[in-house]
Amino acid sequence: MNKKKMLGIWLLLLGMMVISVFSVSAASNPKSVNLRVGSNRKNVYKSYDITGDHQPDQINIAVGYGNKIDKKDSNGYYNNIFVSINDKTQILETGYFYSARAKLYTLSNGKPYLFLETLSDNDYHEISGLFSYNRSKKKIETAIDFTSLFNGYAGRSAGTIVKMSGNKITVRYGMMSYSLGGCSIDYNYTYKNDKLVRTSYYGKLISISKRQGKPNVLIAKRKLVAYTVPGTKKKAFTIKKGGSVKIMQVWKKTTSLYIKVKYESKYGWIKAAGINTSQQFSNVVYAG
Structure with a gap:
């Protein structure tokens, strides 16, 4: 076997090794996955990409009171969320709440978003929204705040992603509207210029809580x-x-x-x- 053939085989094997190593180390997120909230070791995730570099990250979402994880006040409430990504912890200060939910969403282009929601009395949500990771600052930042879109027109509001398709999402806003009382409205968002933006000023009315009569x-x-x-x-x-x-x-x-x-x-x-x-x-x- 001549030297050119040996060199070709060697390069082929090297390429296969690189591909194999990359396929093992690269993270491939599902479209959506629930993340358990708490400091327990079983709630530390090591196979999902939250930073957007397509590599697995270490992720943990916990709650606490003050600077202490898992601690509550005398009335059983938390007031902080602790977001730990690759051993760096960021504290999101908020109002009082009794439980929290976290979920990781990933668009078809690979862009990941962290959904966070806190639940409090009277269905209030101090936090409800999507967050994205800023790699240069090494921390998460608000991508969409579901509590603020209807400021001035609702006593409270929150959002839930009810549909994902490609790089588009549908957010269902639930609120206590000063006009319509308890109601829910859908708005669509699409990924454009490195962020999620609303596709229209027009929202789809889903439901109104009312006492009697025909719907809506x-x-x-x-x-x-x-x-x-x-x-x-x-x-x-x-x-x-x-x-x-x-x-x-x-x-x-x-x-x-x-x-x-x-x-x-x-x-x-x-x-x-x-x-x-x-x-x-x-x-x-x-x-x-």
């Missing part, structure tokens, strides 16, 4: 003005007190929130109620 049909508690399109001052029609209104969808842009309604045979948009606005509908359910 509310009774006007006072006279309401409907506009032709969201964000405009052009009046479409007026809804009389006691009138039946079907809620269709919502429109959220920066600090504005409008609700699409059907009144009799007409369609229009009403401006959503804020914290200081009088109640718009009489048969919605408020709690908490």
